[in-house]
Amino acid sequence: MKMTRLLRKMLLLLFLGGTSVLSYGQQNEMIIITQQPLPYGYNELEPIISAETLILHYGKHLKSYIDNVNKIIKDDTEKYGTNLESIVKNSTGKLYNNAAQAWNHNFYFDTFSPKDKAQHKPSGNLAEAIDHQWGNFDRFKKSFAQVANDIFGSGWVWLVKKNNGSLEILGESNAGNILKDEDVTPLLGIDVWEHAYYIDYQNRRAEHINALWDIIDWKKVEERYNAALNNGK
Numbered sequence: 001m002k003m004t005r006l007l008r009k010m011l012l013l014l015f016l017g018g019t020s021v022l023s024y025g026q027q028n029e030m031i032i033i034t035q036q037p038l039p040y041g042y043n044e045l046e047p048i049i050s051a052e053t054l055i056l057h058y059g060k061h062l063k064s065y066i067d068n069v070n071k072i073i074k075d076d077t078e079k080y081g082t083n084l085e086s087i088v089k090n091s092t093g094k095l096y097n098n099a100a101q102a103w104n105h106n107f108y109f110d111t112f113s114p115k116d117k118a119q120h121k122p123s124g125n126l127a128e129a130i131d132h133q134w135g136n137f138d139r140f141k142k143s144f145a146q147v148a149n150d151i152f153g154s155g156w157v158w159l160v161k162k163n164n165g166s167l168e169i170l171g172e173s174n175a176g177n178i179l180k181d182e183d184v185t186p187l188l189g190i191d192v193w194e195h196a197y198y199i200d201y202q203n204r205r206a207e208h209i210n211a212l213w214d215i216i217d218w219k220k221v222e223e224r225y226n227a228a229l230n231n232g233k
Helices: 005-017 051-073 084-090 093-109 124-134 137-150 205-212 218-230
Strands: 155-162 167-173 184-191
Touching (some): 051 093
16 A cells, blocks of 8 residues: 555654654764754755655754764864864765755755744845845846756755855765865855655756745755854854
8 A cells, every 4th residue: 555645744743752853873872963953843944845754854964964974084083084074074985975955954944944933034134245246136046046946966056154254055975075265254045955855856957946045044044144254254
């Protein structure tokens, strides 16, 4: 018998209810990197992102990246440190891919708020910077969506502040993370891997990107922008 979507969701919730997403491996293994809690409930981003997608994306995909980082780095913390950002900046290969994905996802999940709580447009300094760079917010959204949709295969699309004060939209393939670029500060990062949207939108990436504007919380993006200004970046 074909399992219904509701039943799948219930089973996933039951599974995660009995498994701490912060646990790692055997009890005697040291946790170096832990999973950042979600700032909202699994169903609070619906219908933009379903609870089923969020349970799998956050509870399985992100957890696996963090578990992999801990497994790889457990005997070499002096070289890489125990801060996820420093691990991303100082690693290559398998460790980099998993650490970058872990950092990217923490940043991504923290960008959203439920539709009725999110600030839907930028304001203040960031709004002025976007208008200066793209003319208006609608033109920015169109440019951002174009970069996201042009990424071939899996990847990430970023809004960044450059050290010269300008804003830029960057598309990165696979685990592409921009922390190694000292010239930019990330403000907004969107996951365009299929696991981020395929349950809800199948192959309609453009539709998914367009829907995300309803839950992107520009108050959070502004906080990142203003922090960069205050830090002289």
